[in-house]
Every structure is written in C-alpha cells, then in structure tokens.
Amino acid sequence: MLLEIILIIIALCLVFYRYVTKNFNRWKDVGVPFTKGRFPYGSHVELISQSRHINELIREDYDKFINEDLHGSFFFGKPILTIHNMEMIKHVLVKDFNSFVDRNDTNLIKLFDGGEYDQVWVKQLPSLLGDEWKDVRATFSPIFTSGKMKGMVKFIRKVGESLNMEFGKFAESGEDFELKEVFGKFSLDALATCAFGINPQSFEDKSTIFVKHAARIFTMTTLDNLKMFSRFIPFCAELQKFLNLNAHKPKATKFFRDVIRQTIQHRRETGERPNDLIDLMIDCMKTSKDSEENNADVIDQYEHDMKLAHNKTKLEFDEDIIVSTALILLVAGYDTTGMTLSFMGYYLSMHPDLQSRLQSEIDQAFEKNGGKLPEYQAIQELPYLEMCIMESLRLMTPVGGLMRVCTKDYKFPNTHVEVKKNDVVIIPASGIHQDEKYYPNPKQFNPENFSKEAKQSRSPYAFLGFGQGPRACIGMRFALLEAKVAMMMVLSNYTFVYSQKNPDKHVIDPHSQLGYVKGGLFSKIRKRN
Numbered sequence: 001m002l003l004e005i006i007l008i009i010i011a012l013c014l015v016f017y018r019y020v021t022k023n024f025n026r027w028k029d030v031g032v033p034f035t036k037g038r039f040p041y042g043s044h045v046e047l048i049s050q051s052r053h054i055n056e057l058i059r060e061d062y063d064k065f066i067n068e069d070l071h072g073s074f075f076f077g078k079p080i081l082t083i084h085n086m087e088m089i090k091h092v093l094v095k096d097f098n099s100f101v102d103r104n105d106t107n108l109i110k111l112f113d114g115g116e117y118d119q120v121w122v123k124q125l126p127s128l129l130g131d132e133w134k135d136v137r138a139t140f141s142p143i144f145t146s147g148k149m150k151g152m153v154k155f156i157r158k159v160g161e162s163l164n165m166e167f168g169k170f171a172e173s174g175e176d177f178e179l180k181e182v183f184g185k186f187s188l189d190a191l192a193t194c195a196f197g198i199n200p201q202s203f204e205d206k207s208t209i210f211v212k213h214a215a216r217i218f219t220m221t222t223l224d225n226l227k228m229f230s231r232f233i234p235f236c237a238e239l240q241k242f243l244n245l246n247a248h249k250p251k252a253t254k255f256f257r258d259v260i261r262q263t264i265q266h267r268r269e270t271g272e273r274p275n276d277l278i279d280l281m282i283d284c285m286k287t288s289k290d291s292e293e294n295n296a297d298v299i300d301q302y303e304h305d306m307k308l309a310h311n312k313t314k315l316e317f318d319e320d321i322i323v324s325t326a327l328i329l330l331v332a333g334y335d336t337t338g339m340t341l342s343f344m345g346y347y348l349s350m351h352p353d354l355q356s357r358l359q360s361e362i363d364q365a366f367e368k369n370g371g372k373l374p375e376y377q378a379i380q381e382l383p384y385l386e387m388c389i390m391e392s393l394r395l396m397t398p399v400g401g402l403m404r405v406c407t408k409d410y411k412f413p414n415t416h417v418e419v420k421k422n423d424v425v426i427i428p429a430s431g432i433h434q435d436e437k438y439y440p441n442p443k444q445f446n447p448e449n450f451s452k453e454a455k456q457s458r459s460p461y462a463f464l465g466f467g468q469g470p471r472a473c474i475g476m477r478f479a480l481l482e483a484k485v486a487m488m489m490v491l492s493n494y495t496f497v498y499s500q501k502n503p504d505k506h507v508i509d510p511h512s513q514l515g516y517v518k519g520g521l522f523s524k525i526r527k528r529n
C-alpha cells in the first residue's frame with residue numbers, strides 16, 4: 001500500500017513538473033530572445049519570494065534586451081511576451097485592440113474567483129473579460145467625462161482643506177513627515193467622498209472603521225498570497241468556489257459592500273442627490289446614451305485612442321456591479337494618486353527652482369479668480385502643473401507593466417512574430433519611461449519632458465503612466481483633477497523643503513502593491529509669506 005502511495009505521489013509530481021515546464025522552449029523555438037524559465041516559478045523567483053518588486057524586474061529585463069523589439073520570459077509555466085517596439089505596442093493597445101481586450105486569461109482569473117465575497121472582485125473592471133468588460137466599461141465611462149468632473153471639484157476642495165490644515169501643523173512644528181502618509185489620507189478621503197458618499201475623515205482619526213478596513217484592503221499578507229496562488233493547483237480553485245471560501249479579505253470586502261448598498265438604498269428612499277460618483281453610477285445603470293457623451297468629450301489623440309467602439313449587449317446590471325465598481329475606484333485610485341502626489345512633493349523639494357516656477361503659475365491662477373481656487377476649466381489650463389505631474393509619473397511609475405492577454409491568435413504585421421490565444425503580453429512602462437531614446441537624461445526630474453514640443457518629438461506610446469487605448473485608466477481625469485486641486489491648494493500656501501531623512505538610493509518596496517519606495521519619502525514644509 002505504502003509503495004502505491006509513493007508511486008502515486010511521484011506520478012503526480014511528474015505530471016505537475018510537466019504541466020509547469022511544457023512551454024519552457026516556447027521562445028527558443030520561435031527565435032525570440034528570452035530569460036530562461038526554471039521549475040516551478042518561471043523566470044523570476046523574486047516575485048514568489050517577494051524579495052524584489054515587479055516594477056524593478058520589468059525595468060531590468062527591459063534594459064537587458066534594450067535593443068530588441070521584444071523579449072520573452074515565464075511566470076510559473078506561462079510564457080510572457082514583453083514588447084518594446086512602439087509600433088507593435090500601438091497594435092496591441094489600440095489598432096488591434098480586439099485581439100488583446102483582456103488583462104487576465106481564464107486561468108489567471110481563477111486567482112480572484114472564489115466564494116461570495118470574492119465575487120465582488122471578479123466583477124471588477126480590471127479583471128472582467130471580453131464583452132462583459134466592454135459592457136461595464138461602456139456603462140460607467142460617462143461618469144468620467146469632463147462635464148461630470150466639473151461637479152467633483154467641490155468635493156475634492158473640501159478634502160483639500162483638511163490636507164492644508166495637516167500641512168499647517170507640520171509647518172508649525174518644522175517636523176519631517178512621510179509624504180504618502182499625508183497624501184494617502186487625502187486620496188482616500190477624496191475617493192471615499194465621491195465613490196462611497198462617506199468622508200472617512202482620515203486626517204482627524206486614523207482608527208475609523210472605514211480607514212481600518214481600507215488599510216486591510218491595501219495590504220497583501222503572505223497568507224493572502226498563499227490562498228490566492230493555491231488556486232493555480234489543478235481543481236483547487238473550483239473546490240474553493242464550491243466550498244464558498246474567500247481569498248480576498250472577506251471581512252473588509254463585506255464592510256465596503258454593505259456601505260455602498262446602504263448608501264444606494266438611502267438615496268433611493270430619501271431622493272438625496274449630492275451628484276457624486278455614486279449618483280452618476282446609478283444614473284448610468286438607467287441610461288444607455290453613454291456613447292454620445294463620450295464622443296462629445298474627445299479632446300486629443302490619447303482620448304481618441306481610448307474610445308471603445310462597442311454596442312452594449314446587456315443594458316441591465318444588478319446593483320452588485322455598482323458595489324464592485326465603487327470598490328475598484330477606491331482601490332485603483334487610492335494608492336496610485338497618493339503615490340503620484342508624494343513623488344511630486346519629493347521632486348519639488350529637491351528642485352526649489354522648478355517648485356517656485358510652478359508656484360508662480362498657480363499664484364496667477366488664484367489671483368485671476370479673486371484669490372479663490374479656480375474653476376475646473378481654469379485648472380485644466382495650467383500647463384506646468386500638468387507637466388510636473390506627468391514627469392513624476394514617468395520617473396516613478398506606479399503601474400510598471402501593462403498587461404494584455406491575446407484573445408485570438410495574432411501575427412504582428414510585417415514581422416514573423418506570432419502570439420497565440422491566451423498568451424500574456426506585457427508593455428514595460430517602467431523600462432520605456434527610463435529609456436534615453438525617449439527621454440534624455442532619463443533619471444533626472446525634468447518637467448520639460450512633457451512640453452508640447454517634447455511630446456510631439458516622441459511616440460505617444462512612450463508614456464504609459466495611465467496606460468493607452470480603450471483599456472487605459474478610466475479614472476485618469478479624476479486622478480489628474482484630484483492631484484491638481486491638492487497641489488494647487490498646498491503650493492499656494494506652502495513650500496516643500498528637502499528632508500535629510502530621505503534614503504540615498506531608492507529601492508522599491510517589494511511588499512507595496514504598486515511601486516512605492518522602501519522606507520518612504522520624506523519632506524518638510526514651510527509656510528509661504
């Protein structure tokens with residue numbers, strides 16, 4: 001009996017070994033340069049051991065193959081194709097988008113698919129597939145038109161006042177402070193106010209239940225990783241779903257689901273309508289006129305590329321789609337925006353001359369509006385402010401690699417390169433953003449990289465901070481508005497001053513979901529005269 005058991009275990013191990021390694025010759029066979037795969041993790045054990053951040057690995061691999069059009073690697077047994085060539089990137093993200101609609105393949109989606117609370121995550125925009133994604137994206141895109149964003153300024157300004165009060169305390173004490181701790185609170189409160197109808201008041205009290213559950217959502221423990229990756233083991237995902245087991249922070253997920261359901265119910269019962277993102281989402285569920293609004297809003301090539309040509313197949317969703325969407329707006333927007341503001345504060349503290357140029361632009365805008373924060377349109381007309389935000393995003397890119405899955409076999413035009421259905425394609429944003437072909441002195445903070453002339457002189461696909469094409473960041477306008485309002489309110493009153501507490505060398509914290517700096521980024525702040 002013992003012998004039979006040992007033989008069965010050996011046979012299972014061999015099957016598993018074969019299952020993982022069966023594609024390890026894939027890139028060699030088609031003549032694509034690649035990083036070798038090793039059993040069981042693929043090309044980068046650091047991703048499993050969590051000793052390096054993916055953004056750094058993407059950048060290093062890009063540099064290793066910098067003169068190539070593309071390179072291959074493996075994640076566990078999955079072949080990954082990383083594309084460097086701008087024309088090929090354009091095909092994946094925009095021109096032949098219909099062959100690369102999804103961000104996950106049906107296997108990767110298993111990571112999210114479990115019990116009742118995991119379902120909230122499976123239904124989210126970033127994970128949805130094919131036509132279902134198109135339906136949801138087309139339904140909710142209208143909430144981010146510039147017309148709708150105008151109405152958000154009042155909510156963001158209110159949270160900006162708390163941000164200024166917090167900075168006032170640091171200016172008085174002269175203390176060094178960690179930038180993301182402060183900007184994170186701003187970003188959380190701004191998003192929660194707009195997407196959940198609740199101001200968590202993070203500046204006043206760190207221990208509110210909303211803040212605690214949000215902190216849990218943004219933390220990934222080793223146990224979380226184990227639960228999630230266990231779903232790669234054959235039949236494990238199906239079993240967990242059958243047993244209603246949840247891998248994605250069920251307590252916090254339940255909390256947010258209940259909050260949003262209660263808010264929707266309250267609005268329905270009372271007719272209250274502050275016109276925040278929740279109201280706009282509820283409206284979107286009722287109307288199908290979104291495409292007209294989108295068209296009216298197209299302003300440049302980026303927006304043009306982002307347009308999704310799709311006739312919705314399913315106009316009615318249940319309320320859970322609002323729950324999932326509100327939660328993903330919080331998750332996708334919180335850290336990205338908090339980090340971007342932190343990087344910007346850090347770079348401005350390092351470059352007092354650039355900071356004072358930005359302050360002059362902002363001061364003039366306030367003066368023109370009688371000392372008050374300008375209206376939406378005037379905020380959009382501050383070029384240097386946007387240049388500084390984009391340059392911060394270029395140098396410290398929160399989403400270091402854009403992911404697409406090939407949804408039908410595809411051959412890149414005028415090349416011999418073919419990708420098969422279910423192959424994963426990565427666009428290495430963190431590598432491209434530091435390539436001197438596109439950005440001279442790429443390690444230097446230089447907002448001039450985003451002057452009109454500089455932008456015209458390089459491919460539009462050389463900047464991928466918000467992604468590109470129909471699957472680009474849906475919240476870009478909201479994020480930029482949030483960042484602009486925050487910086488205008490802060491810089492009109494205060495000046496960032498470089499802190500000696502900053503690390504000499506930036507290492508990206510492998511435990512941060514997006515690429516934030518290990519140990520944090522510090523600044524001091526001084527009240528302006």
Ligand code: HEM
Nearest residue numbers: 125126329332333336337399466467468471472473475479
């Ligand atoms: C500076 C802040 C932000 C940055 C840098 C950022 C960046 C990105 C990037 C790179 C993507 C992937 C795009 C692609 O694959 O082509 C993305 C997707 C997404 N972002 Fe953002 N984002 C930010 C803020 C926000 C905000 C504030 C929201 C919501 C209000 C948001 C919601 C989303 C959603 C829902 C997706 C998935 C879109 C889809 O799959 O259709 N993001 N974001």
